[in-house]
Amino acid sequence: MCSCPHDTRISGAPAVLWVGFDRAGLTWTGPGGEPTWYATWPTLRRGFCPRCGTHLVSVADGSDAVMVTGFSLADSSGTDPVGHSYRQEAAPWMTIALA
Secondary structure, eight states: OBOOHHHHHHHTSSOBOEEEEEGGGOOOOSTTOSOEEEEEETTEEEEEOTTTOOEEEEEETTOSEEEEEGGGSSOOTTOOOOOOBTGGGSOTTOOOOOO
16 A cells, blocks of 8 residues: 555555566456556556556566556456555555554
């Protein structure tokens, strides 16, 4: 989970659930194909569905990992949060139980 100001602004939510995958092992199977990429930070690109604009992924420059928004997955089982970045920035009413 992340509640940094950048993620919360882009998502419009108090936190984003991220699930990490190896970039080389990730296959885009949805009807929109590969996301449309935009630089949203000097060292970060975000991928959005080219059909509906949904925010799907985040990739840091030079990283072999891609972070996928947890609830955009067809099967989000096993995505229980194990950490919460910028927890001090989270909405004061937000309660997070970590796995």
